[in-house]
Amino acid sequence: MSERSYDGDAVLRIGGAEYRCRAWLVWWTELAPAPAQAAGPVRGPQDVGRWEGKLRFDNEDDAVSAWFASDERHALVLVQGQFAAVTVVDMDGPFLLVDGAGSPPF
Numbered sequence: 001m002s003e004r005s006y007d008g009d010a011v012l013r014i015g016g017a018e019y020r021c022r023a024w025l026v027w028w029t030e031l032a033p034a035p036a037q038a039a040g041p042v043r044g045p046q047d048v049g050r051w052e053g054k055l056r057f058d059n060e061d062d063a064v065s066a067w068f069a070s071d072e073r074h075a076l077v078l079v080q081g082q083f084a085a086v087t088v089v090d091m092d093g094p095f096l097l098v099d100g101a102g103s104p105p106f
Contacts, residue, residue, distance in 0.1 A: 002049070003028040006106035011078040012055055012096070014088065015069025019062050021096075023079060025053035027104040051104040055096045067091045079105040 003026065010023035029049035055077070057063040066075075066088070073088040077098065082105035086098040 004104075004106070006053075006079060006104070008079070010055060012066055012075055012086075013078065013083070014066055014073075014075035017065070017069055019057060019066050021055040021057045021062075023053060023055050023077065025051055025079070025098075025100075025104065025106060027051035027100075027106070049102075049104075051100045053098060055098060057094045057096070060094045063091055063094045063096055066096060077105065082106075 005024075005026045007024050008022070010021050012019045012021055027049055028051070057066070070088075075086050075088055075098070076083045077086050077100075084100055084102075084105040086100045088096050089099050090097040
């Protein structure tokens with residue numbers, strides 16, 4: 001298993017608006033099953049992994065605005081000059097919890 005994390009500035013783009021925030025994100029991979037254990041043919045890279053984390057806004061009003069900006073909760077997060085797709089899965093005060101798949105932007 002491999003893991004790396006990011007703790008720094010970010011921008012969330014959702015519903016046509018942008019929100020500056022602080023991101024705490026973690027990315028990890030797990031070993032793919034051995035070919036004999038795989039349910040079907042193995043396609044594509046097996047170490048792409050998943051990532052998730054929290055976005056903290058300066059105030060709860062920005063978090064609420066971002067939460068209600070899109071019914072589908074699909075967004076982009078900009079970290080270190082790279083955008084990545086995320087799904088906003090929950091809101092907790094000034095925090096939005098996000099999930100991403102594939103290569104992270106950090």
